[in-house]
Every structure is written in structure tokens, then in C-alpha cells.
Amino acid sequence: MEVPLACPRCHTVVNPDDYFCANCGEKLKKPQFSLSHWKVITIYLVSFLLPPSGLYFGLKYLRQNDEKLKKVGKLAIVLTGVSLAITIIMTVLSIRLASEIIKSTTQDYLFNF
Numbered sequence: 001m002e003v004p005l006a007c008p009r010c011h012t013v014v015n016p017d018d019y020f021c022a023n024c025g026e027k028l029k030k031p032q033f034s035l036s037h038w039k040v041i042t043i044y045l046v047s048f049l050l051p052p053s054g055l056y057f058g059l060k061y062l063r064q065n066d067e068k069l070k071k072v073g074k075l076a077i078v079l080t081g082v083s084l085a086i087t088i089i090m091t092v093l094s095i096r097l098a099s100e101i102i103k104s105t106t107q108d109y110l111f112n113f
């Protein structure tokens with residue numbers, strides 16, 4: 001959406017970054033979609049606990065024209081990556097542990113027999 005450079009109501013020249021006309025108070029553009037702290041925390045938690053859904057938020061917020069939202073998006077993707085890495089490491093470790101338990105159990109069984 002193109003930002004008007006003059007107020008649509010009183011035609012005063014306005015700053016492109018202003019949300020309202022300084023002269024008459026006319027709303028100049030839709031307030032940028034913002035996130036509450038709770039929503040940000042929820043996004044981070046969801047990214048961390050339910051890895052693939054973090055990518056959805058990450059890509060959604062990375063497309064916004066707002067540095068703060070882009071940061072949220074980037075962090076959501078980073079958290080998704082960290083969470084996936086932890087999941088993979090835990091899986092590998094538990095498979096190793098399981099195979100070692102199986103190995104030692106088998107050895108005990110063979111030695112005691």
C-alpha cells in the first residue's frame with residue numbers, strides 16, 4: 001500500500017512515517033500489524049516445542065516490512081533449527097544407548113550361559 005504524502009482530508013503535507021496527520025488527525029495508513037509480548041512468547045514456544053510450525057511463523061514474519069517482526073521471524077526459524085538439532089541428537093544418543101544396552105545384555109547372556 002502506497003503511503004500518501006499529503007493528508008487525504010486537509011491536504012497538509014505529511015511525513016511518510018506518520019500514522020496520523022499532524023494537522024487534522026486523519027488516519028494516514030493502517031497501523032502496522034504488531035505483536036504483543038505474549039504472542040511473541042507463544043511463537044517462540046511453538047517454534048521450539050513443535051518444530052515444523054515454527055517455520056510457518058518464521059516465513060510469515062520474515063515477509064513483513066517491519067524490522068521487529070523480521071527479528072521475530074528469524075528467531076522463530078533459529079529456534080526451530082535448535083529444536084530440530086536437539087531432537088536429532090537425542091534420537092541418535094538414545095539409539096546408541098539402546099544398542100549398547102542390547103549389546104551388553106546379549107554379552108551377559110552369552111557369558112552366563
Ligand SMILES: [Zn+2]
Pocket residue numbers: 007008009010011012021022023024025026
Ligand atoms: Zn489532515
